[in-house]
Amino acid sequence: MLAAVMDDFGTPLDVREVPDPGAHGGEVVVEVLATCVLPYASEVFGGARRYPLEPPVIPGLGGVGRVVTAGPDSTRLTPGELVWCDATVRSRDDATTPDITLQGWSSRGDGGLRLSRHFHDGSFAERMSVPTECVHRLSDVDTVDAARWAALGVYLVPYGGLLAAEFRAGESLLVSSATGNFGSAAVSVGLAMGARRVVAVGRNRHVLDDLRTRFGDRVRAVALTGDAEADRAAMLAAAGGPVDMVLDLLPPSVDASVVRAAAMTVREYGRVVLMGGVGMLGGDDLSLPYPWLMRNSVTVRGQWMYPRDANGRLIELARAGLLDLGQDSVHTFPLAHINEAIAHAAAHGGPFTRTVLTPGDR
Structure with a gap:
């Protein structure tokens, strides 16, 4: 062959x-x-x-x-x-x-x-x-x-992160790096799973506008400025308050401060799932405040790939038309x-x- x-x-x-x-x-x-x-x-x-x-x-x-x-x-x-x-x-x-x-x-x-x-x-x-x-x-x-x-292999990655945090229909989701290949897939999968609102965060305004046009009012876009506190405030405003879950898919080249700004938008008992490559090629590690994590009962977990049964479940989402591969x-x-x-x-x-x-x- x-x-x-x-x-x-x-x-x-x-x-x-x-x-x-x-x-x-x-x-x-x-x-x-x-x-x-x-x-x-x-x-x-x-x-x-x-x-x-x-x-x-x-x-x-x-x-x-x-x-x-x-x-x-x-x-x-x-x-x-x-x-x-x-x-x-x-x-x-x-x-x-x-x-x-x-x-x-x-x-x-x-x-x-x-x-x-x-x-x-x-x-x-x-x-x-x-x-x-x-x-x-x-x-x-x-x-x-x-x-x-x-x-399917692209959509399965963020789907694994959503399953890891037991994301539920009616919840709000913030996708950090929504303008990338995997991040945009996360927006699509989150909506397919019934997200009430998806906050799409990234630097490319053209892509963010396209996500809004493609998916409608359930998607709220935030263009990063580089000012961590201003960006965090913009994310919270777009979400209408603290979010239920943050899914981070940022690539290795991005500074950990961007991860931190997004992570700190979650509500009390909120969940943060890390699936990107930040820090893999050097740079500062992620730092989150101990008192904030403890007093707000925030869950932070890493997730590499997805469980085996995610394959069949995602296939059924696509076959049902909830996840539109035709786009x-x-x-x-x-x-x-x-x-x-x-x-x-x-x-x-x-x-x-x-x-x-x-x-x-x-």
Whole structure:
């Protein structure tokens, strides 16, 4: 089969023939129909993100495909069936604190790195082998919509944060970094889950205006000025008072003071979920006042990715039309043009803009 291989950081991916994967116990071989190329993919492959990928590797973060072969312990998946393949792979020998790898992308700690050496290769290929528990049926989804459904991986990230804080219909949500790829998805998912109001915070006024136009009065936009106290006051005014939950998705380049300003808009018993990359590449750590946290019973938690059952739940939100995948602008590239796709994704990383690789197209 053909695959796009990263032989080393800082070099273009090479499309070439590689051996077909096999399906052993607990695994499924899938023909890859569509997989998202994330806007920061060039930073990963260039080494700027310092992800623990071990070249040579076929990168790629999940996607939509057809089942080719299922292992002997699979009883319901059938060849030809359309499925979503989740890239979040968990070790099977510790249900409480499993090691995690993002297949073909990243991993957490030494255990995650060991796991990645088995589930090493991702979706930038004509076929890939996936753990059975990471394969989710798409039921009546039409194959022609595979490229659009490949964006599930973007929406799943903020959905995981909302589930972690037990976000409920009728609550207010503040999204810090709402103008980015994941942040704008968080606005959409929050509304799909029944948010009473979403405060969208960011620096790009054009994108903030688009979010208001796209979603209506349930979205209130706040453009950051750089003055932390003024920004916090503007967030509270837009929300009509303290919010129920803050979801932070800020990238590594942002100062922690921006996180702090947003976090301190939550009400008593409010929740703050951190899912961004602030501090990963240096800079000051997040500082929150102990008395304020304690006396207001505020919950602050980190969340990496999402629970396994989030996949099926989000698929049903999309199938029901509550999460509208039709709003995405999708640009597809065949496997042979993978490096053009990576450059396109970097240049077009705005809200609801998806760069999708379609390995079956020649």
